[in-house]
Amino acid sequence: MSGAPKTVDGGRRAWLGVAAAGLAGVxxxxxxxxxxxxxxxxAAPAKTGGGANPAVRWGxxxxxxxxxxxxxxCVTACHTENGLGTxxxxxxxxxxxxxxIKEVRTGRQASVPVMCQHxxxxxxxxxxxxxxxxxxxxxxxxxxxxxCIGCRYCMMACPYKARSFVHEPLTxxxxxxxxxxxxxxxxxxxxxxxxxxxxxxxxAEACAKAGHSAIVFGDLNDPGSEIARRVREIQTTQLRxxxxxxxxxxxxxx
Amino acid sequence: MKTIAETRNFWLLVALGGLVTLVGLGxxxxxxxxGHVITGMDNAVVWGLPHVFAIFMIVAASGVLNVxxxxxxxxxxxxxxxxxxxxxxxxxxxxGGLMVLMLDLGRPERVIVAATHYNxxxxxxxxxxxxxxxxxxxxxxxWTMFERRFNAWSKPAGIAALxxxxxxxxxxxxxxxxxxxxxxxxxxxxxxxxxxxxFGWGLAVFLVVQAAMYRxxxxxxxxxxxxxxxxxxxxxxxxxxxxxxxxxxxNLYFERQVGxxxxxxxxxxxxxxxxxxxxxxxxxxLPMGLLFRPHWxxxxxxLAAALLVVVGAFAWLFVFIIGGQAWPLDIFPGHEVSSAFGxxxxxxxxxxxxxxxxxxxxLGAAFLLxxxxxxxxxxxxxxxxx
Numbered sequence: 045m046s047g048a049p050k051t052v053d054g055g056r057r058a059w060l061g062v063a064a065a066g067l068a069g070v071x072x073x074x075x076x077x078x079x080x081x082x083x084x085x086x087a088a089p090a091k092t093g094g095g096a097n098p099a100v101r102w103g104x105x106x107x108x109x110x111x112x113x114x115x116x117x118c119v120t121a122c123h124t125e126n127g128l129g130t131x132x133x134x135x136x137x138x139x140x141x142x143x144x145i146k147e148v149r150t151g152r153q154a155s156v157p158v159m160c161q162h163x164x165x166x167x168x169x170x171x172x173x174x175x176x177x178x179x180x181x182x183x184x185x186x187x188x189x190x191x192c193i194g195c196r197y198c199m200m201a202c203p204y205k206a207r208s209f210v211h212e213p214l215t216x217x218x219x220x221x222x223x224x225x226x227x228x229x230x231x232x233x234x235x236x237x238x239x240x241x242x243x244x245x246x247x248a249e250a251c252a253k254a255g256h257s258a259i260v261f262g263d264l265n266d267p268g269s270e271i272a273r274r275v276r277e278i279q280t281t282q283l284r285x286x287x288x289x290x291x292x293x294x295x296x297x298x
Numbered sequence: 299m300k301t302i303a304e305t306r307n308f309w310l311l312v313a314l315g316g317l318v319t320l321v322g323l324g325x326x327x328x329x330x331x332x333g334h335v336i337t338g339m340d341n342a343v344v345w346g347l348p349h350v351f352a353i354f355m356i357v358a359a360s361g362v363l364n365v366x367x368x369x370x371x372x373x374x375x376x377x378x379x380x381x382x383x384x385x386x387x388x389x390x391x392x393x394g395g396l397m398v399l400m401l402d403l404g405r406p407e408r409v410i411v412a413a414t415h416y417n418x419x420x421x422x423x424x425x426x427x428x429x430x431x432x433x434x435x436x437x438x439x440x441w442t443m444f445e446r447r448f449n450a451w452s453k454p455a456g457i458a459a460l461x462x463x464x465x466x467x468x469x470x471x472x473x474x475x476x477x478x479x480x481x482x483x484x485x486x487x488x489x490x491x492x493x494x495x496x497f498g499w500g501l502a503v504f505l506v507v508q509a510a511m512y513r514x515x516x517x518x519x520x521x522x523x524x525x526x527x528x529x530x531x532x533x534x535x536x537x538x539x540x541x542x543x544x545x546x547x548x549n550l551y552f553e554r555q556v557g558x559x560x561x562x563x564x565x566x567x568x569x570x571x572x573x574x575x576x577x578x579x580x581x582x583x584l585p586m587g588l589l590f591r592p593h594w595x596x597x598x599x600x601l602a603a604a605l606l607v608v609v610g611a612f613a614w615l616f617v618f619i620i621g622g623q624a625w626p627l628d629i630f631p632g633h634e635v636s637s638a639f640g641x642x643x644x645x646x647x648x649x650x651x652x653x654x655x656x657x658x659x660x661l662g663a664a665f666l667l668x669x670x671x672x673x674x675x676x677x678x679x680x681x682x683x684x
Contacts, residue, residue: 134340134640143641145633158629158641167478173422174415191411194404196344197422203479205627205641208341209404212333225333226404283629287478298630 098181101164102233103264103292104248105271105280106157110258111251113155116142118259121250122159125234127218137208137223139231140247145298154298157247157259160185160206160231161283161291168198168207177228183264183292184233192227199228203284206230233261264292307514308673315666322659325652326401334404338648342640343623347649348402350615351657354499355395355664356429356470357492358611360463361500362387363436370443370456376523379679381456383511384504385440386671387664388463389433391503394664396429398656421472428466435459444675467493474622481558482622487548491541495611498534502607505531507668509601511678519597528600532589535607539582542614558625561644562617569621572613581610620647 122140123130131138140159146152166185168177176192179185187198199207207230214223220236223229234245248259262271274280280294329336339346365384369377400409416423439455442448471492474483505527512519519527546563549555562569585603589595624645629635635642671677 131638134342134645135335136341138341138639141637141639141641143630143635143637143639145630145635147633149632156630158637169417170419171422171476172417173420173426174411175417176415191408191415192405193408193412195412195422196404197420197473199341199344200623201477201479203627204629205342205639209334209339209344211335211340224405226330228404 096181096184099265100182101264101292102183102238103162103262103271103294104233104245105260105274106293106295107258107260108154108156108295108297110256111155111157112254112256112258113144113153115155115254115256117250117254118142118157118247121246122231125218125246126221126232127216127223129216135209135211137210137229139206139208139229156295156298158204158206158283159247159293160233161204161289161293162231162233164290164292165288167201167203167287167289171197171201173197180235182238184235184238185230186232186235187228187230189222189224189227189229192224194226194228196228203287203289308669311669312666315662315669318662319659319666322398322656322662323401325655325659326406329402329652329656330406336650337653338650339653340645340647342626342645343620343647345619345623346402346647347616347620347653348398348656348660349619350612351660352395352398352402353470353619354611354615355391355398355660357467357496358499358503359388359391359395359432360467360470360493361496361498362391362504363459363463364497364500365504366439367456367460370452371460376526380504380508381452382440382443382675383508383672383677383679385436385443385459386675386677387504387507387668388436388500389440390664390667390671392429392433393667394660394662397663398660401656421469421476425466425469425473428462428469432459432462432466435462463496464493467496474618479627480622481549481555481625481628482562482618485545485548487541487545491538491545494534494537494541495614498531498538498607499611501527501531501534502604502611505600505604506608508679509597509604511672512597515678524597524600525592525595528589528595528603531600531603531607532586535582535585535589539578542577554628554631561625562621566621566624566644569617569624573617573621576613577610577617580606581613582607585610623647 119138119140119142122128123138126139128137128139140157143156143158145154145156162179162183162185164179164183166177166179169179169185171177173195174191174193176188176190177185177198178188194209196209199209207228209228210223210225213225217223221232234242237245243262245259245261248261251257251259260271260274262269264272264275266272267276274296275294278296280296281298282289282291282294337346362384365377366381366388368374369379369381369384400406403409412426416426418424435455435458439452439459442452442455468489471489475485475488477483508519546559549559562573564570585606588599588603588606624647626635626640626642626644629641
């Protein structure tokens with residue numbers, strides 16, 4: 045009883061050991077190889093033009109007392125600038141939207157454009173597993189389209205519903221604004237314009253053109269800038285200030 | 299020795315599990331080609347039915363290891379012969395859950411990015427390590443159980459696995475617990491809640507698989523083992539119900555959370571229905587009745603209770619994950635809000651066929667791995683030889 049089965053058992057175990065080692069090797073080797081390839085690739089692209097300026101904090105002031113209900117020129121301008129098309133469904137990307145609000149107790153109404161608030165402490169950046177969500181030195185919160193895996197954890201973490209997931213294949217993209225199916229995206233503060241040296245976002249430009257000038261864009265850190273002067277002089281509010289995320293977008297009149 | 303009939307039946311099971319897995323993979327491929335537009339998800343409900351399946355399997359994978367822990371760490375003789383099956387199920391469920399999670403990504407082909415780029419502030423990034431570490435530790439644990447020369451290492455390996463899975467389920471609960479944006483989450487209670495839920499769900503899955511294996515081999519559980527496992531499941535279900543109740547009572551006490559709780563518990567249509575009917579009644583009260591009334595207890599009753607616990611788990615996860623997202627974000631407290639983007643509105647989510655098929659495909663993969671594991675190695679609990 046003991047002799048023969050023991051041999052068989054021992055042989056079977058040895059075979060299982062070899063099989064397990066082989067399987068582990070087969071499963072691990074491609075991973076190790078891919079890690080080598082990934083490490084061999086340059087960690088960061090060579091800097092051109094010096095990169096973002098850490099002395100700058102780009103931000104926006106939205107004066108809701110000047111924002112006209114029913115006007116959505118800022119929304120249209122954003123979508124045209126960034127090649128988003130006209131959103132009609134809940135799966136379509138919206139980088140900026142107009143929210144009509146009415147205070148329950150007083151009945152006071154306002155129309156409020158809401159977009160990525162470019163927080164100083166962005167929860168989307170904290171939760172992103174790959175580091176695709178990141179904050180530039182100048183305060184702009186962006187998504188790296190090459191390392192976003194589309195897990196949508198940042199959308200779960202954003203208190204402003206500011207991010208959109210690209211739900212279907214894209215056509216007619218703007219060369220300045222690369223996008224990708226299966227990735228998450230949001231307002232970039234028209235980073236492509238800023239990096240060209242322009243000083244105004246599409247939404248702020250459209251608002252001024254419409255004669256409202258409800259959106260002021262600029263460097264919050266520059267004491268001489270219009271935005272810094274205005275936020276110094278008038279009362280402004282950050283959305284969900286209780287979360288202490290320090291958004292770069294401020295509102296007046298709500 | 300395996301008979302011809304057994305071999306034929308084994309291949310039938312493999313074919314069945316393989317087919318279900320393949321259909322799931324096909325669904326994932328369709329989602330990748332067309333994008334998530336073919337699912338019921340949108341920019342408000344961003345995690346849908348696949349997450350319900352994936353998180354069920356990942357949480358159950360941790361809990362199913364309880365049986366092994368009680369055997370080799372706490373030295374309970376009735377559990378020791380069940381330890382290998384418990385370890386196998388843990389790996390199989392984890393693999394099934396991760397398959398669904400990965401294939402539901404917007405860019406599943408970039409999974410290598412997730413394996414090479416880490417943001418250590420992210421709970422998701424921790425989980426990448428926790429899940430792969432769990433597979434490795436349980437595999438080593440199984441090895442120490444099967445290899446007689448390493449039997450002495452079984453207890454240390456079991457302790458390592460026990461600690462690891464506590465951390466793992468803390469990590470899974472913290473995926474939600476660390477989200478400040480949404481009213482349903484942002485609670486430290488979610489980590490211990492997920493751990494206790496994992497005990498019940500894991501044991502329920504174990505009991506279902508064990509019942510199938512015993513019936514397959516025309517064997518019966520010793521009555522005292524059945525009674526012991528049944529009572530334990532009842533205790534886990536009661537403990538889960540208690541923590542779920544505390545979670546909701548805490549929310550009800552905070553004025554700012556009352557609207558959300560009213561939605562989940564009373565006004566939210568499918569969500570209160572699934573919560574009270576699915577989780578509380580079918581998934582908790584009924585199983586406890588079946589498990590705690592001695593004269594009702596039989597193999598059939600314990601199996602029915604375990605199946606009901608699984609049904610309740612899915613109902614609870616649907617309410618927790620989907621309901622938590624369907625309730626609108628409170629960006630302007632104290633205001634009525636409206637927009638073209640659904641602000642201030644409850645989101646209506648209806649899972650589509652590819653989502654169902656991907657989720658079920660994950661269960662199929664876990665089934666397939668279990669069937670092959672049981673066949674190749676000897677996982678049948680050997681009560682007679684203890």
